Amino acid sequence: MEIxxxxxxxxxxLFILRHRGVxxxxxxxxxxxxxxxxxxQGARSGEWLARGQLDVVGTGSTPPVNAQAGxxxxxxxxxxxxxxxxxxxxxxxxxxxxxxxGLRLSAMIGSFTDHFLARLLHKQQLRRSDxxxxxxxxxxxxxxxxxxxxxxxxxxxxxxxxxxSHAAITQLASVGDEIVNRSLxxxxxxxxxxxxxxxxxxxxxxxxxxxxxxxxPQLAAQLLTQHIADKVTVEEWQTALRARPWGIAAADESLxxxxxxxxDDLYAAGFIxxxxxxxxxxxx
Numbered sequence: 001m002e003i004x005x006x007x008x009x010x011x012x013x014l015f016i017l018r019h020r021g022v023x024x025x026x027x028x029x030x031x032x033x034x035x036x037x038x039x040x041q042g043a044r045s046g047e048w049l050a051r052g053q054l055d056v057v058g059t060g061s062t063p064p065v066n067a068q069a070g071x072x073x074x075x076x077x078x079x080x081x082x083x084x085x086x087x088x089x090x091x092x093x094x095x096x097x098x099x100x101x102g103l104r105l106s107a108m109i110g111s112f113t114d115h116f117l118a119r120l121l122h123k124q125q126l127r128r129s130d131x132x133x134x135x136x137x138x139x140x141x142x143x144x145x146x147x148x149x150x151x152x153x154x155x156x157x158x159x160x161x162x163x164x165s166h167a168a169i170t171q172l173a174s175v176g177d178e179i180v181n182r183s184l185x186x187x188x189x190x191x192x193x194x195x196x197x198x199x200x201x202x203x204x205x206x207x208x209x210x211x212x213x214x215x216x217p218q219l220a221a222q223l224l225t226q227h228i229a230d231k232v233t234v235e236e237w238q239t240a241l242r243a244r245p246w247g248i249a250a251a252d253e254s255l256x257x258x259x260x261x262x263x264d265d266l267y268a269a270g271f272i273x274x275x276x277x278x279x280x281x282x283x284x
Contacts (some may be wrong), residue, residue, distance in 0.1 A: 002033045003198055004055045009228050010042035010111070010156075011058035011183055012220075012241075013080070013248070017209040019223045026205065032198070043110030046072055049188050055195075056202055058185045060112030065263045069272040073189040076251035076259070078203045080183040080210075083244060084176020087116060087156045090163055092145055093170040101126055103151040106136040106144065112181055113154040115262050118269035119178040128270035138230050145169065158232045158240040179265075180258050185248070207248045214246040 007018040017023055018036050027034045037054055045057035046067025056077065057063075064074045089105075091097055100121060107113040121127060136144055138159050144150045146168055155163050163169050175181045185206060192199050213220045221237035260278045267275045 001031070001195070001198065002035050003027065003195075003202065004035045004037065004053065005202070006045055006048055006054045006057040007036050007038050008040055008042045008045070009224075009230075010060070010108070012224070012244075013183060013206055013210055013213070014058040014185075015227070016213055016220050016223055017206070019227050020209070020212070022209075023205055030201070043108065046070065046074075049186075052188075055191050056185060056187050056199075058183055061180075061182050061184050061259065061262060062112045062114050062266070063110060064184060064186045065259060065266060065276070066110060066272065068263075068278070069274065069276050074186055075189040075192040076184060076186050076255055077192070077199055078185045078206060078248045078250050079255050081245040081247050081249075082176065083181045083183070085174065085243060086160065086181060087113060087154060087175035088160055088164075088171045089116075089120065089152055089173040090145065090155050090160075090169050091152045091172055092148060093168050095148075095151070097151065097172065099126075100124055100152075101130045102132075104132045104134065104149075105152045105154065106134050106141045106150045107154040108137060108156065109133055109135045112175075112179075113156070114271050115179050115265060116154060116173075116175050116181070118265045118271055120173055121269050122265065126269075142166070142169075157244070158236045161236055161240050161243075162232075179262070182258075184251075184255075203248065203250055210246040210248050213241065217241040 005014065007014050009015055024034045042059045043063050045059050045063050048054040049057060050072045068074045107117060121130065134150065141153045142159065142163055145153045217238050220241055221234045224237045225234045256278050263276050263278060266272045
């Protein structure tokens with residue numbers, strides 16, 4: 001049996017597991033084979049699943065909602081703890097932004113920053129069409145914010161850690177004050193139905209891996225620095241890793257309820273075209 005797993009830099013659990021190189025031998029002991037696919041845009045993970053090119057992916061909580069809105073029968077495997085401090089809306093210090101209406105904002109379009117922004121817009125009775133979103137990240141986003149080429153940046157770690165230390169940057173909102181922000185691990189419903197034991201095994205290995213990351217932040221930071229060419233230092237990665245809660249829990253009905261709330265929020269703010277219902281959403 002071959003288990004095809006996606007790896008991208010926005011999901012650190014799977015990215016680190018992929019580059020530790022330990023999963024392949026563990027699978028071989030069971031007569032299984034691991035096939036990794038590396039890609040850069042985590043928000044497009046649902047496309048890989050829908051095409052049948054991957055079996056397991058890890059993303060923020062928004063891509064599976066978008067995938068279901070696009071017709072994919074999604075099944076949830078596991079989730080991380082809430083990460084309340086890993087994303088914030090930043091602006092240049094001294095700028096008065098009483099309303100988001102008409103602003104040019106940088107975000108990871110299609111990711112959990114959509115949900116974060118949807119809640120911020122809802123508080124001001126605004127919708128997705130009331131702001132201009134651009135997908136600029138990392139050093140380019142920081143430079144654009146300082147040059148006032150964008151009005152705000154929904155920044156994520158590790159760049160959030162660097163930006164917060166910049167005297168010219170101020171924070172307008174934190175993700176944990178608005179939404180439940182988790183990493184999710186998910187698949188197609190038909191794959192879970194056909195391979196429940198493999199799904200349970202993948203979740204178990206993710207749990208072991210998260211414990212390793214928590215216990216070895218320096219080694220994990222070195223792996224990230226080695227394999228991600230984004231000018232983030234080992235020390236910055238260590239700071240971000242130490243600040244993040246680690247641990248993987250199997251998906252349950254409370255997670256489905258969270259996802260349903262997100263789907264409702266995204267629809268209300270105009271991020272998805274139609275209401276969707278996750279009552280039939282499967283868990284392992």
